[in-house]
Amino acid sequence: MIKRKIILHFMSLLVLISLVSGATHALFTDMETNTGNTFTTACFDDAFVLSSGTSKATRTSIAPSPPKTSFPIASVDKDGNLALDFGEVPSGNSNNSPDVFRIKSIWRDTLTVQVELSDELKPLFKYIEVGKGVSSIAIDSGEEVQVAAKLNVPNDAVPGDYRGYVIVSAHNGFFMKKIPALLSVVEHPTPPIILDASSTTETADFTTETVVSDEADTVKEIPTEEEVIETNTLPVSITSPGGGAELCGTVNIITNVESSSATHRNIRHVVFYIDGEEVGKIQGDGPNSTYIYTWDTTAALGGKHTLMVEAHYTAGTEVSEEIVVMVNNS
Numbered sequence: 001m002i003k004r005k006i007i008l009h010f011m012s013l014l015v016l017i018s019l020v021s022g023a024t025h026a027l028f029t030d031m032e033t034n035t036g037n038t039f040t041t042a043c044f045d046d047a048f049v050l051s052s053g054t055s056k057a058t059r060t061s062i063a064p065s066p067p068k069t070s071f072p073i074a075s076v077d078k079d080g081n082l083a084l085d086f087g088e089v090p091s092g093n094s095n096n097s098p099d100v101f102r103i104k105s106i107w108r109d110t111l112t113v114q115v116e117l118s119d120e121l122k123p124l125f126k127y128i129e130v131g132k133g134v135s136s137i138a139i140d141s142g143e144e145v146q147v148a149a150k151l152n153v154p155n156d157a158v159p160g161d162y163r164g165y166v167i168v169s170a171h172n173g174f175f176m177k178k179i180p181a182l183l184s185v186v187e188h189p190t191p192p193i194i195l196d197a198s199s200t201t202e203t204a205d206f207t208t209e210t211v212v213s214d215e216a217d218t219v220k221e222i223p224t225e226e227e228v229i230e231t232n233t234l235p236v237s238i239t240s241p242g243g244g245a246e247l248c249g250t251v252n253i254i255t256n257v258e259s260s261s262a263t264h265r266n267i268r269h270v271v272f273y274i275d276g277e278e279v280g281k282i283q284g285d286g287p288n289s290t291y292i293y294t295w296d297t298t299a300a301l302g303g304k305h306t307l308m309v310e311a312h313y314t315a316g317t318e319v320s321e322e323i324v325v326m327v328n329n330s
Contacts, residue, residue, distance in 0.1 A: 003088065003105075005065065008212065009193055014184055017038065019322035021063050025143065029260075033214070034081065035139050037322045038090055043186065046106055046315045047111060047170050047171070048103050048104060048105050048106060048107065048113060048168070048170060048175065048177075048255075048295070049103075049104050049106060050078070050082045050102065050103060050177065050179070051074075051082075051101065051102045051104065051144060051309025052072055052073075052074035052075060052076055052082065052102075052180050053072070053073070053074055053097075053099035053100050053101045053102055053126075054072065054099045054246060054290065054328075055072070055073050055097035055098060055099045055100050055146070055149075056071060056072055056073060056242070056244070056245050056246055057070070057071060057072075057073045057085060057086050057088075057089050057097075057245060057306075058070050058071075058087045058088060058241060058242030058245060059071075059184070060110055066330060070241075070242035070243060070244045070245050071085070071087075071192070073085060073086055073087070073097060073101075074100055074101040075098050077092075081242055082101060082179050082184065083101065083180050083182075084101070084166060084179055084180070084181040085157040085181075085182045086149075086151065086163065086181065086182065086183040086241075087183075087184065088184045088185075088186045089124075089151055089153050089183060089184070089185060089186070089240075090153070090185075090187065090239075090240065090254060090290075091153050091154065091155055091156070091157045091159065091185055091186070091187055092153060092154070092155040092157075092300070093151070093153055093240070093252055093254065094126065094150060094151055094152045094250070094252065095149070095150070095151040095240075095241075095251065095252075095265075096148075096149075096150050096247070096248045096249035096251070097145045097148060097149045097150070098146065098148045098248045098249075098322065098328065098329075098330075099147075099148065100128075100147045100148065100149050101145065101146075101147050101179070102130065102144050102145065102146050102147065102165075103115075103130065103139075103145050103147065103168060104141065104142070104143070104144040104145075104330050105140065105141055105143055106141065106142070107141055107170075107220070108139055108141055110139070110141075111138070111140075111141070111170050111171070112136060112137070112138045112139075112171065113137060113139060113145070113166050113168060113169070113170045114127070114135050114136030114137075114168075114169055114170070114171075115128050115130055115135055115147055115166060115167065115168050116128070116132070116135060116166075116167050117135075117164065117165075117166060117167070117181075118164035118165040118166075118167065119164070120162055120163060120164030120179075121162060121165075121166075121181060121183065122155065123157075124151060124152070124153050124154075124157065124162060124183055125149060125151055125152060125186070125281055125290050126150040126151070126152035127149065127150050128144050128147065128148070128149040128150075128166065129147070129148055129149075130146075130147055130148075130293045131145070134224060135205060136186075142210075144241045145151055147166075149181070150249070153185055157185045158185065159170075159185050159187045160184070160185060161182060161183075161184050162182070162183045162184070162185065162220070162275060163180070163181070163182050164180075164181055165178040165179060165180060165181060166178075166179045166181050167179075169310060172223070174203055180310055189190045203285040235236060235271075235321055236256070236257045236309060236310075236311045236319045236320060236321050237255065238253065238254070238255050238321050238323055239255065239256050239290075239309065240253070240254040241253070241323075242323060242324065243321070243323040243325070244323075244324065245325050245327070246299050246324065246325070246326045246327075246328050247325050247327050247328070248296065248297055248298075248328055248329045249296075249297060249329070250294060250295070250297070250298075251294075251295050252292050252293070252295075253288060253293045253294075253295055253307055253309070254274075254291075254292050255270065255290070255291045255292070255293075255309040255321075256290050256291075256293060256323065257270055257289055257290075257309075257311045257319075266284060266311040267284030267289065267311060267313060268284050268311060268313055268314050269281050269282060269283055269284055269312050270282045270284070270310070270311050271289045271309070271310045271311075271312065272293040272307075272308075272309055272311070273306075273307070273309070273310065274295065274305060274306070274307060274308075275305055276306065276308075277307050279293065279295070280293045284314075291309075291311055297329060298329050300327050301327070302326070302327050302328055302330065303327060304324055304326060305324070305325055305327055306322060306323070306324050306325075307323050307324075307325060308320055308321070310321040310325075
């Protein structure tokens with residue numbers, strides 16, 4: 001009697017193993033015919049999807065006109081592939097991009113994603129992150145996060161195009177996507193003059209002539225006939241940021257001012273304005289100089305702001321350029 005029960009239990013176990021094996025084989029060989037199974041699978045290539053953000057870059061050397069072109073850093077081609085172009089950045093310059101591109105989880109459970117730069121690009125960035133000060137973050141199914149980056153191009157960076165990848169991965173690299181990225185380093189026409197918001201105003205040292213009046217003796221610069229020149233022959237241009245650019249954090253306003261000592265077109269000083277208010281003045285420093293004002297946008301209201309740079313020459317001529325930018329520190 002006992003032997004008979006053992007044999008029956010053994011036969012039942014064999015039948016159960018056979019049923020489980022058959023169901024498992026059917027699940028992984030023909031998913032179309034196994035709608036009754038409780039197992040589910042996911043496409044391993046689609047644990048997350050990528051989309052473009054709102055941060056923009058600038059190129060100043062694109063021809064034909066306009067000389068300055070602003071465009072989104074992230075772009076998607078006709079096949080849905082994401083690519084990044086951080087534009088032209090002068091050596092020694094830094095720039096914030098709070099919303100380069102976005103990562104959305106389509107995984108059924110919590111997904112931990114991380115971002116990193118390939119070795120070719122690491123020396124040109126201070127960080128790339130998916131959270132405040134972190135390069136990895138856990139997100140729920142359907143949740144989307146923004147990827148932020150801060151450029152920090154060294155002063156001795158060799159001008160040229162730098163190509164590499166921004167790598168997005170999850171579950172310790174089991175899921176991975178490599179996004180091709182481009183950054184062009186350009187050099188300043190001359191060593192830049194940098195004026196921080198906390199710096200004191202400097203005054204130019206130029207030749208003067210004493211003029212005596214009835215009221216008091218005054219010192220006044222008298223332009224010669226040779227120095228009276230046309231405004232449109234003295235270009236001043238804001239090379240960074242570009243018009244329409246979205247800014248956050250600390251931003252360098254980079255301006256190139258052309259002059260000519262041979263014709264007395266010397267730069268007396270360069271004045272920076274934000275929304276019509278003077279925020280900084282730099283003493284002139286010879287022909288074809290680059291001038292930089294460092295602006296902390298966190299102290300400004302979000303939205304549109306007008307940047308203007310005005311160059312004053314010893315001949316009495318004033319030349320300016322004005323652009324409109326967006327501040328977004330959210």
